[in-house]
Amino acid sequence: MTAPAFHITVHGTPAPQGSKNRNAAGALYESSAKVKPWREAVKSAALDALAYDEAWLPLDEPVRVDVVFTLLRPKHHYGTGRNAGVLKPSAPEHPTGKPDLDKLVRSTQDALTDAGVLRDDSVVTAVLATKTFVLTGADALSHPGAVIRVWRLNKPKESES
Structure with missing residues (x-):
């Protein structure tokens, strides 16, 4: 298998691109305050x-994006008292x-596009x-973040002799 065209590990809390809201003046703003730091973390890691x-050059061909988002477990997945830090048997996998x-x-x-990894997110076909x-799994980090790989889907053209 060929290597990915682009591969990074991002450190930070993954945040969703939520809905947009309008303020009293009619300007659009992001409904989630967490998305801006996440997009900046992805963009910064990509630019680095x-x-x-x-x-x-930004990828301008069909690509596949593979991403593993690592999230913290909620506190209620763990016991309390002497069992603090012990995962409850009922905690979901x-x-x-x-x-x-x-x-x-x-x-x-969107952050990969802002960083210049992709020409536009419309090139993502898978x-x-x-x-x-x-x-807890393959590519899971020891802290919140993501492992991102971008694969070219076009076969390399054979050089003409």
Whole structure:
């Protein structure tokens, strides 16, 4: 298998691209206060990675985005008192609550576009996205964040001889 065209690890709390609201003056603003720091974290990590590739041009071809979002477990998944820090047997294995996976993907793709990884998020033709808890699966981090890989879907053209 070929290597991904782009690969980063982002540290920070993944946040969904929520709905937009209007203020009294009619201006649009993001309904989630958490999305701006997340998008900035993704953009910053992407720009740091791109700084080492002077020839990088935003991907303008079909791509697949693979992303594993690592989330903290809620406190109620753990016991109390002498069982503090011990996972309850009833704690779910997979995160099923908010944030919604599709909205996490949307905010992340927008940040990749802002950073110049993608020409536009319309070039994304396939997405493999996962939500996991800290240290509970493949690519799960030891803290909140995400592992992001972008794969080119076009086969490389053979050079003409």
